[in-house]
Amino acid sequence: MRKANPIRARIKHSLRRILILLVITLSFAGTIAAQSSAESATIETAAWLRYERLDSKTLHRHSQLPSNIVVLGKSAVLESAEQELVRGLDQMLGRKLAVKSSIQGKALILGTLDKIESLGLALPEFITPGNDGFLLVHGRIHGADCVVITARNDRGVLYGSFALLSKIARGESLAKLVEQSPYARVRWVNQWDNLDGKIERGYGGPSIFFANGKVRDDLTRAGQYARLLASIGINGCTINNVNAAPGALEDSFIAQVRRIADAFRPWGVQISMSADVSSPRIVGGLDTFDPLDPRVAEWWRKKADEIYRQIPDFGGFVVKADSEGRSGPSAYGRTHADAANVIARALEPHGGVLFYRAFVYNHHLDWHDLKNDRAKAAYDNFHALDGEFDDNVVIQIKNGPIDFQVREPVSPLFAGLRRTNEAIELQITQEYTGQQKHLCFLVPMWKEVLDFDMRVDGKSSPVKDLVSGGFFRRPIGGFAGVANVGMDANWVGSPLAMANLYGFGRLAWDPNLSSEAIVDEWVRLSYGNDPLLVHTIEKLQLSSWHVYESYSGPLGAGTLTNITGNHYDPGPESSEENGWGQWHRADHQGIGMDRTMKTGTGYIGQYPPEVQTTYESLENCPDNLLLFFHHVPYTHVLHSGKNVVQHVYDSHYYGAAQAHEFVAQWKAVAGHIDEARYRDILARFEFQAKEADKWRDVICGWIYRLSGIPDNKRRVGSPASKNPAGSTVPGEIRGTASVKPA
Ligand code: GCW
Numbered sequence: 001m002r003k004a005n006p007i008r009a010r011i012k013h014s015l016r017r018i019l020i021l022l023v024i025t026l027s028f029a030g031t032i033a034a035q036s037s038a039e040s041a042t043i044e045t046a047a048w049l050r051y052e053r054l055d056s057k058t059l060h061r062h063s064q065l066p067s068n069i070v071v072l073g074k075s076a077v078l079e080s081a082e083q084e085l086v087r088g089l090d091q092m093l094g095r096k097l098a099v100k101s102s103i104q105g106k107a108l109i110l111g112t113l114d115k116i117e118s119l120g121l122a123l124p125e126f127i128t129p130g131n132d133g134f135l136l137v138h139g140r141i142h143g144a145d146c147v148v149i150t151a152r153n154d155r156g157v158l159y160g161s162f163a164l165l166s167k168i169a170r171g172e173s174l175a176k177l178v179e180q181s182p183y184a185r186v187r188w189v190n191q192w193d194n195l196d197g198k199i200e201r202g203y204g205g206p207s208i209f210f211a212n213g214k215v216r217d218d219l220t221r222a223g224q225y226a227r228l229l230a231s232i233g234i235n236g237c238t239i240n241n242v243n244a245a246p247g248a249l250e251d252s253f254i255a256q257v258r259r260i261a262d263a264f265r266p267w268g269v270q271i272s273m274s275a276d277v278s279s280p281r282i283v284g285g286l287d288t289f290d291p292l293d294p295r296v297a298e299w300w301r302k303k304a305d306e307i308y309r310q311i312p313d314f315g316g317f318v319v320k321a322d323s324e325g326r327s328g329p330s331a332y333g334r335t336h337a338d339a340a341n342v343i344a345r346a347l348e349p350h351g352g353v354l355f356y357r358a359f360v361y362n363h364h365l366d367w368h369d370l371k372n373d374r375a376k377a378a379y380d381n382f383h384a385l386d387g388e389f390d391d392n393v394v395i396q397i398k399n400g401p402i403d404f405q406v407r408e409p410v411s412p413l414f415a416g417l418r419r420t421n422e423a424i425e426l427q428i429t430q431e432y433t434g435q436q437k438h439l440c441f442l443v444p445m446w447k448e449v450l451d452f453d454m455r456v457d458g459k460s461s462p463v464k465d466l467v468s469g470g471f472f473r474r475p476i477g478g479f480a481g482v483a484n485v486g487m488d489a490n491w492v493g494s495p496l497a498m499a500n501l502y503g504f505g506r507l508a509w510d511p512n513l514s515s516e517a518i519v520d521e522w523v524r525l526s527y528g529n530d531p532l533l534v535h536t537i538e539k540l541q542l543s544s545w546h547v548y549e550s551y552s553g554p555l556g557a558g559t560l561t562n563i564t565g566n567h568y569d570p571g572p573e574s575s576e577e578n579g580w581g582q583w584h585r586a587d588h589q590g591i592g593m594d595r596t597m598k599t600g601t602g603y604i605g606q607y608p609p610e611v612q613t614t615y616e617s618l619e620n621c622p623d624n625l626l627l628f629f630h631h632v633p634y635t636h637v638l639h640s641g642k643n644v645v646q647h648v649y650d651s652h653y654y655g656a657a658q659a660h661e662f663v664a665q666w667k668a669v670a671g672h673i674d675e676a677r678y679r680d681i682l683a684r685f686e687f688q689a690k691e692a693d694k695w696r697d698v699i700c701g702w703i704y705r706l707s708g709i710p711d712n713k714r715r716v717g718s719p720a721s722k723n724p725a726g727s728t729v730p731g732e733i734r735g736t737a738s739v740k741p742a
Pocket of ligand 1: 320
């Protein structure tokens with residue numbers, strides 16, 4: 001028998017203790033980690049509606065706020081407003097509002113204008129809030145000082161309630177009266193959700209609406225989404241992909257969609273659906289979908305009646321036709337106006353609207369023909385039909401003539417429809433702008449688009465006034481943003497990318513807000529008021545579009561990405577020699593699309609005369625759109641004094657260096673934000689910096705191989721450089737005519 005060794009026994013005992021301690025420590029640490037990541041997921045899902053507890057100074061400032069809330073009137077939307085105020089003030093100020101049914105002393109009063117006026121409160125004469133607008137005002141009612149939130153409709157009261165909460169969260173004073181009205185009636189988001197639960201160009205996880213061909217049983221996230229949308233004034237959401245599955249219009253499916261409408265209704269957000277124009281044949285079993293066939297008109301009428309029976313506040317349809325392989329009126333030799341009007345007439349008795357997308361182009365264009373130009377397609381297809389669309393049709397036009405590139409001129413069609421309603425389509429989801437893996441705050445880009453003056457009839461006519469309907473005095477108009485949120489805790493796949501959803505809503509409400517003001521609101525609401533954190537995130541966001549552009553799409557050449565593949569990696573050669581028309585025509589002599597009237601495709605002729613003058617000549621054309629409008633030799637000297645190829649080198653090295661700077665800037669906020677979110681965002685910036693290096697090397701190598709002109713700073717093309725003969729980094733592929741973009 002082996003004798004027990006006391007020393008060994010002691011060691012064994014100690015080891016066991018260490019092991020037990022280790023297990024306890026690890027599992028405890030695990031709990032903390034799990035807790036903190038669960039907490040940070042909750043924070044991210046709350047997005048800009050966190051209602052974080054305010055510091056004591058701010059708490060003191062609001063000590064005079066009433067402790068009672070009285071809601072005049074009854075509706076689901078008013079109830080949401082009441083609950084939101086109760087919840088928000090409790091979380092931020094620790095003040096539990098008492099819900100009262102009548103006014104006794106100081107109160108926070110919510111109600112539509114007629115109700116408020118009946119209390120004898122004289123509202124300032126000049127205040128005439130438009131539909132959905134609101135008034136936030138102090139007033140004496142029954143001898144007591146009250147805070148009043150009023151509007152023409154319940155939705156306006158809800159918007160006013162969110163505005164009050166936002167002011168409190170950002171530490172703003174409530175002393176001044178606030179009157180706000182939205183710029184346009186249409187403030188919609190589009191979701192490109194497929195019924196199987198996948199989202200086209202969605203980077204935030206699966207659909208919040210659909211799974212396995214059905215509407216999800218649990219629509220909690222849908223309700224939370226509607227609340228977020230309402231808080232920024234969005235009043236409509238198209239729930240399914242514009243590449244619409246006809247099955248979405250089956251009666252059995254509409255019955256399911258009704259549940260989504262129910263989840264959205266308390267937030268004043270109408271739902272709408274994308275519809276395939278061939279539905280009368282595919283779903284309805286007719287032998288045609290010819291828009292001029294009375295049986296087709298009858299089918300749409302019955303379908304609309306059925307939808308409104310189930311969803312009385314249904315918004316309408318969005319249609320993509322004759323585009324990228326979708327069916328369309330061309331099948332019967334009919335026009336887009338025919339196709340739009342037949343559906344619009346079915347919606348009209350119910351107050352519904354038909355959005356018809358202008359994104360119609362031939363994707364089998366002959367690359368060899370120098371006169372061919374995809375950019376001309378929207379105007380060519382729709383301008384001639386101006387005045388032929390019914391009053392409840394809106395033509396939904398992408399901001400640029402190609403497809404959400406990192407920089408494009410504005411679509412000339414905005415100025416080309418005088419007797420037709422229009423809406424601008426912006427892309428919140430970052431398809432061509434880094435797919436949420438790169439930081440790219442798009443509000444500054446959208447601002448440039450919306451502020452661009454089209455000089456219609458030689459008058460000031462910024463795009464925002466064309467799309468709102470203000471300039472041409474149209475009954476409907478506005479903004480549609482492709483949001484594509486998903487089930488991820490942070491909705492879009494990256495916490496900082498939520499600034500784009502917030503910014504879209506704020507611009508749709510008021511396009512005159514500055515990018516700085518918008519990002520400041522968003523940061524404070526989402527991250528609190530720590531000065532260093534606020535300053536750092538604002539700086540990062542505001543520079544991010546230019547940085548992304550400088551390494552992915554210089555001089556207006558379009559995003560030089562892999563267009564026949566993932567739309568993400570660098571792949572400049574994939575644009576050429578195929579029918580998709582995203583060409584930049586780079587060869588050994590020069591680069592750029594000649595779109596001039598004199599020698600090129602004539603695209604510039606689609607703009608009003610003053611804009612033509614800006615773009616037609618090399619002297620006037622801004623550098624940042626040079627290659628969109630002109631084909632020039634690589635040695636062409638820009639307004640900046642550099643030649644084209646040197647600009648490409650410099651901008652790529654600058655952009656990649658800036659992406660590395662992002663990492664350093666972010667590191668400065670350590671300790672100013674919870675550890676989980678700090679690390680998550682740090683990892684994202686580190687990844688982006690590596691990706692920016694890849695972009696730099698691929699694009700610099702590509703342009704060097706084409707031009708043969710080395711970098712005068714010896715970074716590219718000289719034997720001593722890191723990139724001597726151009727890169728062969730994976731992701732650079734040659735395009736083929738037959739491949740459909742992924
Ligand atoms: O750019 C293309 C996208 C497609 C999208 C299409 C469109 C929904 O790559 O994914 O399809 O635009 O806007 O219709």
